[in-house]
Amino acid sequence: MTLSVEKTPKARHPLPEPEESDALYEARKQIYPQSVSGTFRNIKWGLLVGGMLLYYFLPFVRWDRGPDQPGQAVLIDLANGRFYFFGIAIWPQEVYYITGLLILAAFTLFLMNALAGRVWCGYLCPQTVWTDLYLLIERWTQGERRERMKKAGLPWTPRTLAEAGAKHALWLLVAWWTGGAWVLYFADAPTLVKQLATFDAPAQAYIWIGIFTATTYVLAGFAREQVCLYMCPWPRIQAALTDEWALNVTYRVDRGEPRGSFKKARLLREAGQPAGDCVDCNQCVVVCPTGVDIRNGLDMGCIQCGLCIDACDSVMTRIGRPKGLIGYDTDLNVDRRAQGLAALKPRVFRARTIAYMVLILGVAAAMGYSLATRHTLGVDVMHDRNPIYVALSDGSLRNGYTIRALNKTGSARDFKLTLDGLPRGQLEVLGRKSSGALDVRVEADQTLELRVMVTTPPDATPPQSTPIKFVLTDPKTGEQASRADFFKGP
Structure with a gap:
């Protein structure tokens, strides 16, 4: 890397006076970032x-989920309403997992900002x-x-x-x-x-x-x-989420000023006069992908990528001065050095970062527990609204329901559908009647919609509204899912 001689202003340009220019915005200046190593x-x-x-x-990347199942490890299957991530399959009814991931991403971004400013912007x-x-x-x-x-x-x-x-x-x-x-x-x-x-x-x-x-x-x-x-809105948002302990790319004013050429600084030191380490080579500016001069202080355009640190350290090595003229530092230490006080070590664990860590771990633990204990079957129930019940000629009562049985596995399964809450209630599906359990077969990774009637005999007329529960059971595994509803009477 060769030293560049281009100069940039040491202070920002003032806004033009209205009488000098009618332009509302500053014209874009083409930026030609220089390569750097470090x-x-x-x-x-x-x-x-x-x-x-x-x-x-x-x-x-492939992932075996069994026959007739997608073999792609990560797949967003919009046609069938599925999201596959290796061994996890998310159904539309489980969209809360996507919400949880977004919450985790937000808290992680907040934590990164609290630790090292716009480290996301600069690296990821x-x-x-x-x-x-x-x-x-x-x-x-x-x-x-x-x-x-x-x-x-x-x-x-x-x-x-x-x-x-x-x-x-x-x-x-x-x-x-x-x-x-x-x-x-x-x-x-x-x-x-x-x-x-x-x-x-x-x-x-x-x-x-x-x-x-x-x-x-x-x-x-x-x-x-x-x-x-x-x-991008993040540069404006992150300023409200940071604090004086967050690490940011910072120019050491106490070391660098007064700046001047290497020869001038050497002569000043030999004469016993103050001289800064900054030789005004402009390397920190020419390597910056956004054209920021970090020596002017924190800037919204700085993405905290650290390339100016590499450039400055290379120059300091060549002129025999200590590295670290530009480096990650906290606002608190900047103020302390300005007052002639010693710098403090960065504090990773403080109230803000601990709160973010607890929230991240809490959401991750809740999602992990939910995934580990979630059912591979499900049942949804919708009661008929018109009519809400029917009185038959023999005095018995009938309510209608639409029931959806869910099979979230890669193979067909046989379930038992039972009714709790009505001791003498009778289930009927497509002409099949049962006073006990109805056999229901649901194909792999499918939802089966059933039209179910519940009937009570004339001598067992229930109250005006009786709480009931539909229970779907896998006899082989014992896994169950249930949904509460009601049986309407006169």
Whole structure:
């Protein structure tokens, strides 16, 4: 990495006076991030590669659920209303699990913010990850920062056209693969890939691939930092959730100022005068993907990616000064250093973080317990409303119900349907009468709807409204599910 000589203002530009400009917004300045190597860059590369491999190839992971069941480990089966995640199958009636996952994600994001600010934005956000990949492609095809800036101001030549064409072709390839991978989560991946290749796939698949291709290409290739600065609400929300103990990328003003060239700082130190470690090389600015100068203090545009730390540490090593001029630090320590006090060690466990951890563990434990103890069968009951009951000619009473029996396993099952609450009540399904239990067969991973009549004899007329319960039992396993309702009398 070579030191850049570009200079940026040490303070933010003031807003233009109304008489000088009628523009409501500052014009966008093209940002050409420079490559950098170091600890945080390596962490980002590792997360990028791991995240990409997981996203692109997870649909092809197989999971045996038995005959006539989908063999894809992770599948969102909209046609049948199922969500499969390895050994777990979520039914539409269990949408609360999806709600629980969203709650867990929110609390985890809050905890990450309380510990290290916008660490999600800098390392894990899809916008950041795909933008990093697009920047890597841009460097491969068009060169480093200086080369790209130089070519941007020159007329087109066959070489620059070829480089730009290669860049956009690779960008579109990545965007297309991104959209293609997304639709694979909604159908059997190998089958859909074959259909897409032979143009036999459903039209919806091509439409969604086109949508995701276009959005990935535009957001990661052109919008980039504009998404973080203007489109994403998280920078504005997270400021209300942080505190003085949260770690943020921080410039050590007490060490860096007064800044100046390396030669000037050396002469000042030899003369016994104060001199800062910052040599004003601007490397922290040129490597920033959003163009922030961290030396001006915390900025909403800073995504806390740590690349400026790598750049600054590299410079400090070359000039023989200690690392850490830019690093993760707390607002509390910034204030303490300004007062000449010693810095404090970061506190991971404090009221805010403990509360988030307890909430995360509580929700996760509740979901885990619910999954471990949930039934593989279910029953739903809906009482007829018109008429609510029928008095037969022999004096007996009849109520009608629509009952749905659910089989949440991968094989057909035989159940027993019984009635509690009416000792002499009689069940009838499709002409089959029973004073005990009715045999019900439900196919694998299916719901069976039954039209059930409950009749009481003339000499056992119930009160105006009697609580009853329908019970569905698997005789082989003893597992039961029940649903309460009522039997209406005159």
